[in-house]
Amino acid sequence: MKTLYTFLLLLICGTAIAQSGNISGKITDQKQQPLPGASVLLLHLPDSIQVAGQVADENGAYLFKLKPGKYVVKTALVGFTTVYSKAFDFDGRDVQLPILVLYEKKNLLKEISVTATLPQLEQKSDRLVVNVEKLNTTGDNALEVLKKAPGIRLDKDDNILYRNNAGVVVMIDGRRTYMSGTELSNYLKSMPGSALSKVELIPNPPGNYDAEGTAGMVNIILKHNKMQGYSGTANLNAGYGKYPKLYGGFNFNYNTGKLSLFARVNSGYYDSYNKLTLSRQIENELYNQYNYWHPKTFATGYTIGTDFYASKRSTFGLMFKGYNSPMDAQVTSQSSTLNSFGGQTGSVTGFNPQKSDNNTYSVNLNYSFAIDTVGQKLSVDADYVHSSSFMNQTYTNTYFNGSGDVIGNPIQLRSAAPVNYNIKSIKADYVLPLANHWKVEAGLKSSFVSTGSDVSFDSLKTNGYINDPKHSNNFMYDENINAAYGTISKNFGTKLDVKASLRGEQTVSTANSLTRNEVVKRNYFQLFSSAFITYKINPDNQLNASFSRRISRPSYGSLNSAIRYTDPYTAIQGNPYLQPSISQSYVFNYTYKSFQVLSLSYLKVNDAVSTVINQNDQTKESISNYQNLGSTSTLSATSAGSFKIKKWWVVNAEVDAAYNRVNTIVGGNPYQSSRFSWSGNIDQSFFLPHNFKLQLTAEYDSPSINGLSRTLSSSQIDAGITKTFLDKRLSLSFKARDIFFGNRYRSILQYNNVNTRWDNEYESRRFTLGFTYNFGNTKLEAARDRKTGSSAEEGRM
Structure with a gap:
């Protein structure tokens, strides 16, 4: 283990030294008012691969530190047009780009009334990402939404199976729950499906995850408000089978920037x-x-x-x-x-x-x-x-x-x-x-x-x-x-x-x-x-x-x-x-x-x-x-x-x-x-x-x-x-x-x-x-993913 610890310290301390500098700029609307919260992406040319991304600050400003190369800046904000900067060659010296102006969309398309009921599937190198926001989850609880993910099944006690196997690690926002199978199913039943942002199916997790779990991992990512202001969801459900049941929840987010x-x-x-x-x-x-x-x-x-x-x-x-x-x-x-x-x-x-x-x-x-x-x-x-x-x-x-x-x-x-x-x-x-x-x-x-x-x-x-x-x-x-x-x-x-x-x-x-x-x-x-x-x-x-x-x-x-x-x-x-x-x-x-x-x-x-x-x-x-x-x-x-x-x-x-x-x-x-x-x-x-x-x-x-x-x-x-x-x-x-x-x-x-x-x-x-009610700013994004340290141990409780 000493060798492994030494390896990491050397890796952190031995970062490659290369000439680098800053690229900065500002995002405004057509009235020259700053647009805080606008997303800013830095794309490498000629392949247009994203190398960095951030959100404009309260002054609409952004700053990238990068190595020499050819780049273009892309910026977007909900309700505004998407704008690209001119392509530029960066030689390592600081550059101040011209102001990028986003124009408000005047003729927004009417909202499409039909929403796909299967999420957009994104196959990444180590996981299948199910974008729950593409689902119409109205009236569904979180466990019912999870069942729609490919390869997911429930056993007689509503324990989650993946690839027909019970040896699956279930995480919420990158960390394991503290609950038994029954407690986890009850927890997900009381949570509205609209609270979920993504479900990641990871049959073969990479090394940055604990090696625990023979069937792989399922990571449930909840929504979190990254737009300034407040938002929330309230839900209440009453059910009856042989006996009555009542469950509900409240989700509140507040962001000042x-x-x-x-x-x-x-x-x-x-x-x-x-x-x-x-x-x-x-x-x-x-x-x-x-x-x-x-x-x-x-x-x-x-x-x-x-x-x-x-x-x-x-x-x-x-x-x-x-x-x-x-x-x-x-x-x-x-x-x-x-x-x-x-x-x-x-x-x-x-x-x-x-x-x-x-x-x-x-x-x-x-x-x-x-x-x-x-x-x-x-x-x-x-x-x-x-x-x-x-x-x-x-x-x-x-x-x-x-x-x-x-x-x-x-x-x-x-x-x-x-x-x-x-x-x-x-x-x-x-x-x-x-x-x-x-x-x-x-x-x-x-x-x-x-x-x-x-x-x-x-x-x-x-x-x-x-x-x-x-x-x-x-x-x-x-x-x-x-x-x-x-x-x-x-x-x-x-x-x-x-x-x-x-x-x-x-x-x-x-x-x-x-x-x-x-x-x-x-x-x-x-x-x-x-x-x-x-x-x-x-x-x-x-x-x-x-x-x-x-x-x-x-x-x-x-x-x-x-x-x-x-x-x-x-x-x-x-x-x-x-x-x-x-x-x-x-x-x-x-x-x-x-x-x-x-x-x-x-x-x-x-x-x-x-x-x-x-x-x-x-x-x-x-x-x-x-x-x-x-x-x-x-x-x-x-x-x-x-x-x-x-x-x-x-x-x-x-x-x-x-x-x-x-x-x-x-x-x-x-x-x-x-x-x-x-x-x-x-x-x-x-x-x-x-x-x-x-x-x-x-x-x-x-x-x-x-x-x-x-x-x-x-x-x-x-x-x-x-x-x-x-x-x-x-x-x-x-x-x-x-x-x-x-x-x-x-x-x-x-x-x-x-x-x-x-x-x-x-x-x-x-x-x-x-019933479910959404209030405040409803433009929600995935929560910050924390793969915390107690992940593997908690699931064995």
Whole structure:
């Protein structure tokens, strides 16, 4: 690691010395009044490649520091004509360009009433960018918008899948969230789709990102007001499925030019359910189980931040984020055992109230320094994250014989599981453009994670509750990751771009089970490489290929060996001996304009972490353990895009096909499974008179395999109507989701002595009425992208 740190210091200090000077100028309107906020781009000739860009200050002035060459200045502002300066040769001496005058557009075209419902797709060398602002997102929440991105799917719990894989890192504004899958989905459901600016799909992230995440990354970029003044959005949604739900949010931005302030609050009350029907064949008996989970959750997420532009080159940022989600749940279960003749031999009923809460907050400090105007930049991030949660449960289990008579007294149990996380990280990133369109990037990062969990399980005896050490565990986990990376890229004119990265990560960890006197220490160093190439055949046709090697470390909870019961016969247990998963990913893309004609992907994961059921035929207990599988591989193909059938009828369609294979050892026995699967969705928007929009969506997922389970097919049909008012600032919408109730999770597990069928029903059919109101200056742009230091660690919480 010392060598890597020395390399970066030498790179930063050894910047190439070349003759450079300043080009300055001013932007005004036809009345010679300055135009602050006008965008100013510096283009290199003869290839017209952008080498620098900035926004005119309060006096309409701009200043570039650059190396000798031939250039032209381009300037634009909403509502004004675009103007170019005369081309000029720059020899390194300071130049004052003539004033550029922008003329207000007098005959603006009437606003086009039809907006494409699939975003403009931009295939860059290392990611596919979905411009959400090209979508008509009226009435949609952020999770619904995300589902429209190519290759994105949701599992039965609304966890985000990418390329048919759960090992995906989800970021918001360049940083990981602090939430579990359920918390993240609730957070995105309470956020309006109109708050999103872009979605970046990064199957093979370059070296400046953490190597965490075998399936790649999804970065959700929110809108942020870069125009002076204030703006905001308020939304409120009321829904009903089997139970009511209410959620809404408020987004406010204020920008003075020197200081930018923003605040976001999203909150929701969710009353929902999950019904699981489980059927297990145990030797010559059939064991049926029915669980009903009825949670009531009040979730609130908030973000407060500021960016202070100390100078044209220096920016300081401070951001505070928080999330809390108290939940009360009533859980009932009923289990019965049938003999080979169909007669009931016994049964158990359970009542299991649950109370839980999660409180997470984080602080991010950021500094960005533009060393010059040609792109040389240094940025530093420091992060602190704290999370505390608990789940308290009681169990009352009553046993019956085959005749329905009660056996003995009900058994009463209770458990408590408080968990605490502390994450500290610091990172630095440096960008150095070189001559002939070469660019070098380098960076360092260190993170420190400390977690603690004290799971206690008690049984009610004659003299009160007695602790059960077999099902209790006081668990501590500490981890330090040190990383360094280097990236080099080259632009060969307007047709060819290449990029390569190498990242090294050292991991030192200690998992300590104090109750069981079990200590597992690890210390390993891994190199992670990535490479990218993009070739533009012409302005409309583009080819792209990429490769990366990545890692997925076990989540902190999966390392805790405590047994956590959901009913008398079903439990899950962690494994402190889990190894990290290593993946190799290959992607090839062909894009025509904004249509992803074909995206081919091959992903192989060694030591993938999955839950494996260990079934005890005598006690009928099924305990799911986290284990490393041998290898899993996925070959997938995606085609997605939009097309306009009529001026008022726009279609967004996607088709995915995949071949999955699992090859591993389960319980000492070899296990192999493979399956071809496909899915498709079509989203039709009809733009009707008087600002009405009708939307019809249909989705289908064929049978597939997921780890050791074989999932069955599912489908969903949605319909909605939206009406906009007040120059499209106010919108009202009504949506009906999963009208025919075809979206449920059904799977089959068959290996060793396990023969189980799952049927999981949840509140997929629901009706929602919502409104959204935009106020202030609505000309919004993407937020400043902060790839903060705690990214990789937070997602493993």
